[in-house]
Amino acid sequence: MPTSTSEPLKGRTAIVTGAGRGLGRAEALELARLGASVVVNDFGRPGRDGTGAADAGPAEQVAREIRADGGTATVHTGDVADHQQAEELVQLATDTYGRLDILVNNAGILRDRMLFSMTEDEWDSVIRVHLKGHFNTSHFAARHWRDRSKREGGPVYGRVINTSSEAYLAGSAGQPNYAAAKGGIVGLTTSTALALAKYGVTANVICPRARTRMTEDVFAGFGEPEAGRLDPLSPRHVAPLVGYLASPAAANVNGQLLVVHGGMVAVVERPRIQAKFDTAQDVFTYDELDALLTPHYKDRPPNETFAAAEVLGLRHG
Structure with a gap:
């Protein structure tokens, strides 16, 4: 299908979850600007913790903005963490536009609490929306692309863009549920990339930093914009x-993790071995491990975690 540099996604169909506000809204508008027909998904609950009455208003407003700008959009207000409703979302895209080409998973909630104070529901609800929600939509999109590839006898066009977080990279003491979900999304993405490559589909994951309803307290007073x-x-x-x-x-970009914010994109490598120790015997003993590992960690602070975010200068503040 021919494309132009001004509309490289012309003729493509995209789903964006959590697209009623913040990042999802900006992403839906951008995909439409690039020529895609967009299915705007948003459950519409007013609370960033996923509470409150469902409201179609945010998704409808984004769809109206796309149409007012000359684009094409339809609305889905289902819960992507519900397996059946996620299937209905993918079906809506294929029924309305004939096929699905792009899936952007962005929907999420926050229920922050320290590990020792977190309730089971606060854990389960965040894992459900973020991680299960990403799985649900990816599952049905993957089935669509596999079936199309079999029918058409070769690779098809498919793109999955998932949303992780710096909370996965650098840790977040008050968000064990969120950090775990975002780490799981990275694993899901690399698995998806490997499984779907033969069908012509890529899967990548971004760690965005943005001031939205979800992060308004995190970024209060941080990096405030200059006038104009x-x-x-x-x-x-x-x-x-x-x-x-x-x-x-981006046909050759697959299974990648990219951090993005404020005019910067950083490509993050997979973890690499920092140090390696071999036993001088058949099996390590406690004393041998003590002699090898204790000096290695002797001068490191006890709260040091993976250094990726530190190296990139991405920690907040």
Whole structure:
């Protein structure tokens, strides 16, 4: 299918979950600007913890913005963490536009609490929306692409863009549920990339930093925009990367983790071995491990975690 540089996604169909506000809204608008027909999914609950009455208003408003700008959009207000409703979302895209080409998983909630204070429901609900929600939509999109590939006798066009977080990279003491879900999303993405590559589908994951309803307290007083300048934490800094990853130009980008914010994109390597120790015997003993590992960690602070975010200068503050 021919495309232009101004509309590289012309003729493509995209789903964006959690697209009623914040990052999802910016991403849906960007994909539409690049020519895609967009299914705007948002459950619409007003609380960032996923509480409150469902409201179609946010998704409808984004769809209206897309149409007012000359684009094409339809609305789905189901819960992507519900397996059946996720199937209905993918079915809506294929019924309305004939097929699905792009899936952007963005929907999520927050229920922050320290590990020792967190309730079972606070854990389960965040894992359900973030991790299960990503799985549900990816599952049905993957089935669609596999079936199309079999029918058409070769690779098809498919793009999955998932949303993780720096909370996975650097840890977040008050968000064990969120950090775990976001780490799981990275694992899901790399598995998806490997499983679907033969069908022509890529899967990548981003760690965005943006000032939204979800992060308003985290970023209060952090990186405030200068007068007349775009907020460095605006979701508009994130959306172009999603548009690129959804495009034909990103055909060779697969299974990658990218951090994005404020005019910066960082490609994060997979973990590498920092040090290696071999036993001088058949099996390690306690004393041998003590002699090898204790000196290695002697001068490190006890709260040091993976260094990726530190190296990239991405920690908040």
